[in-house]
Every structure is written in structure tokens, then in C-alpha cells.
Amino acid sequence: GQSLEQPSEVTAVEGAIVQINCTYQTSGFYGLSWYQQHDGGAPTFLSYNGLDGLEETGRFSSFLSRSDSYGYLLLQELQMKDSASYFCAAVSGSARQLTFGSGTQLTVLP
């Protein structure tokens, strides 16, 4: 089967750095994506790692290690608006479908 594990909750203060880890067990794996979802909103794409290593997009970075079936999302210079749920999602299968983790609720405190 397919499964992804990530922490359920993380709390940090404005301006801090936070790392959300994700481990996965997925067959037909292509890569790891990260999505952000605010309460009641649509998931929005943050990053995709198809190869091992670090991808950087502004304040957000994502890392993948295929040999360890592990990835993480790094959020720097946290802002209040970053409070949301963050999902790792494995891309797999002929349809390149996403298998999502259960999400990490990030709370940013002033």
C-alpha cells in the first residue's frame, strides 16, 4: 500500500524557521510534492522534488532523499499568514496521482 507519515502539529513564532518531515512508502514513486491549505481553502502547490536534493523557492525549501524515503519542507522567516495545514504528497502511478499524508497543522505565534 501507499502511506506517508508527517507530524500532526507544529508551533513556532514569527521570524523562526520550521522543518516539517515526511517519510513515505510508495510504489511507482516519481517524486514528492508539498501543498499548503488554509482552513476552508483549496490546497495550493508549494514545491516538487523529483530528484534527490534541495529545491528552494523564496522562503520555502524542500528536500528529498529517495534512498531514505524521506523528505522535508523548510519554512524560513515565518509569518502569521503561514499558519495553515501542510501536506506532503507522493506522486506515483500512470496517472501521476498524489497520495497525501494526513497533514501538519502549523501555528505561527506572534
Place this chain on the structure above:
Amino acid sequence: ETGVTQSPTHLIKTRGQQVTLRCSSQSGHNTVSWYQQALGQGPQFIFQYYREEENGRGNFPPRFSGLQFPNYSSELNVNALELDDSALYLCASSPPGANVLTFGAGSRLTVL
């Protein structure tokens, strides 16, 4: 450019009824996927449509069916509704072979 739009935004049905949810894909996107998101959980893949044909399916029973139209818009149909079908149904579109999905805001279905 317009994003992904879904309708209706909220609806309430009773057990055993049927429901149809609609999705307009983002301009230029010809692949549409549907996901079910239960409260407090991550979205689960239902199926994907490309060129008006089902292109992949998750672990959902046959009473979940869909259509894609020539303009790339799509419908999700659920027959014989069960209480556990209460969820947020998300539609996402993408260009073919892309690893980035653009999601709509979803249709919130409540089954009583």
C-alpha cells in the same frame, strides 16, 4: 487566467440519494483529477480524466463515476450515498504529465 471552479460549494443529501458535482478546469489544462478530503485528513485520489477517458483510479467503489467533456470540464457522480461520503470533494487540473496540480476550493457534501 481563471483558476479551477467547482459547483455547488455546499450541498446536503440524504443516504441513498445521488449527487453530481461539477468542475471547470484552468485554462490550458486538459487533465482533471478528483479527490475526497474527509475532515482532518489529507485528500484521497478518486480518479483522473484525460482526453475524456478515465486515466487512473484510486480505491473507490464503482458508485463513484465521472465524466470529462470536450472543453475539459468534468463531473463527479456518486450514487447510493452513504454517511461516510460526507467530505470535501476537490477537483484539480493540470497540463498533461505535469507534477503541479491546481485545485479548486471544493464542494462540501453532507450526507444525512
